[in-house]
Amino acid sequence: MRLHRNLVFATIDALSEIFNEGKYADKVIQKTLKRDKRWGARDRSFIAETTYDIVRWKRLYAEIAEVKDPFSRENLFRLFAVWATLRGIDLPDWKQIEDTPTRRIKGKFDALSKIRKYKESIPDWLDEMGVKELGEETWTKEIHALNNLAPVIIRTNTLKANRENLQEILAEEDIQTRVLKDYPEALELEERANVFRTKAFKDGNFEVQDASSQLVAHFLNVEPGMRVVDTCAGAGGKTLHLAALMENKGQIIALDIFGNKLKELKRRAKRAGAHNVETREIDTTKVIKKLHNSADRVLIDAPCSGLGVLSRNPDAKWKLQPEFISKIKNTQAEILDQYSKILKPGGKMVYATCSVLPSENQQQVENFLKREEGKDFELVKDQKILSSETGYDGFYMALLQKK
Numbered sequence: 001m002r003l004h005r006n007l008v009f010a011t012i013d014a015l016s017e018i019f020n021e022g023k024y025a026d027k028v029i030q031k032t033l034k035r036d037k038r039w040g041a042r043d044r045s046f047i048a049e050t051t052y053d054i055v056r057w058k059r060l061y062a063e064i065a066e067v068k069d070p071f072s073r074e075n076l077f078r079l080f081a082v083w084a085t086l087r088g089i090d091l092p093d094w095k096q097i098e099d100t101p102t103r104r105i106k107g108k109f110d111a112l113s114k115i116r117k118y119k120e121s122i123p124d125w126l127d128e129m130g131v132k133e134l135g136e137e138t139w140t141k142e143i144h145a146l147n148n149l150a151p152v153i154i155r156t157n158t159l160k161a162n163r164e165n166l167q168e169i170l171a172e173e174d175i176q177t178r179v180l181k182d183y184p185e186a187l188e189l190e191e192r193a194n195v196f197r198t199k200a201f202k203d204g205n206f207e208v209q210d211a212s213s214q215l216v217a218h219f220l221n222v223e224p225g226m227r228v229v230d231t232c233a234g235a236g237g238k239t240l241h242l243a244a245l246m247e248n249k250g251q252i253i254a255l256d257i258f259g260n261k262l263k264e265l266k267r268r269a270k271r272a273g274a275h276n277v278e279t280r281e282i283d284t285t286k287v288i289k290k291l292h293n294s295a296d297r298v299l300i301d302a303p304c305s306g307l308g309v310l311s312r313n314p315d316a317k318w319k320l321q322p323e324f325i326s327k328i329k330n331t332q333a334e335i336l337d338q339y340s341k342i343l344k345p346g347g348k349m350v351y352a353t354c355s356v357l358p359s360e361n362q363q364q365v366e367n368f369l370k371r372e373e374g375k376d377f378e379l380v381k382d383q384k385i386l387s388s389e390t391g392y393d394g395f396y397m398a399l400l401q402k403k
């Protein structure tokens with residue numbers, strides 16, 4: 001591979017914004033890719049993949065390069081030189097990377113690869129928390145899996161298309177996919193591609209949604225005609241799936257504390273042809289009170305650490321703090337206590353997270369069942385999804401029934 005100066009410089013600029021200004025990697029990359037209209041698909045993927053790689057392996061590369069953040073431009077080039085060396089790329093004679101100690105880099109990589117927190121490039125606190133929660137053996141496998149590049153998975157919108165048809169339509173646009181057997185609406189892309197540009201996407205025939213996440217709406221066991229409340233709906237990934245499973249019949253009330261996310265949900269619902277969705281922002285406790293004892297089904301897709309989705313969100317490794325995880329666990333318990341009241345007697349509720357930590361998952365459910373608010377509920381079943389076992393995001397879902 002030959003390195004192109006303007007692509008490498010764009011990558012360095014992106015890294016500076018992510019590491020030194022705390023900006024989100026996906027946003028920075030999106031913006032960077034707009035910088036030069038002449039860049040083709042290969043150039044764009046070089047920038048995106050290299051930036052994500054260096055974000056993912058920041059701790060390991062910084063240790064090898066002997067640099068510390070905040071990173072000067074010179075040090076960002078050193079991180080880049082480590083990335084290129086470990087990939088066996090011949091370094092050009094640019095002054096920014098002259099005197100790169102290639103052999104030393106390889107030697108240090110071999111030595112550090114024996115220590116998990118460097119090998120997997122994670123902060124000390126996260127490594128300690130992972131071992132405490134999952135045990136040494138499971139954590140070692142899981143954090144390794146969460147460092148793999150996530151595949152692109154789409155969910156067929158059955159309100160508008162069927163999976164086989166969609167597969168053909170995408171093939172006509174040169175996007176090859178394969179069917180995922182245990183996920184009724186899922187297609188996995190054979191090669192990464194920008195699916196948002198396709199006509200099929202613009203027509204609302206599919207959404208991009210990880211395979212594990214596609215199991216959640218099924219877990220809730222909805223039927224056409226039901227009244228369903230999606231309490232942490234965000235931009236509606238699961239709301240839209242619920243609408244499709246309900247064949248647009250019945251009512252879905254999508255809630256969130258952020259109105260801007262619900263606006264995006266509305267836009268997506270329109271494209272997907274989901275007509276039975278109403279959004280309500282939770283701006284006072286009255287919004288929830290008004291819904292008490294009214295729903296056949298309640299979905300709590302709770303805010304969480306997001307540790308199960310590190311493979312698509314590697315900068316979370318550096319943005320997450322243990323204090324945030326403690327705080328979010330309190331929010332999860334509060335949400336379970338308050339939003340479970342929305343359910344009618346006899347109704348069913350799913351509590352889900354995209355975390356792999358038992359303390360955000362089964363322990364939250366166990367604690368809820370022991371509290372006054374949970375006394376009328378029983379656990380029907382739960383599913384713990386590890387990325388190391390499935391190759392998809394880490395997830396948890398529990399189905400509860402109200403007596």
Ligand SMILES: C[S@@+](CC[C@H](N)C(=O)[O-])C[C@H]1O[C@@H](n2cnc3c(N)ncnc32)[C@H](O)[C@@H]1O
Pocket residue numbers: 231232233234235236237238239255256257258261282301302303304331335
């Ligand atoms: C895991 S995300 C939801 C993802 C969404 N369900 C989807 O499938 O695309 C959790 C959501 O909970 C929202 N949230 C955080 N605190 C909340 C609260 N107290 N009540 C309701 N929603 C909350 C966040 O804004 C976020 O959109």
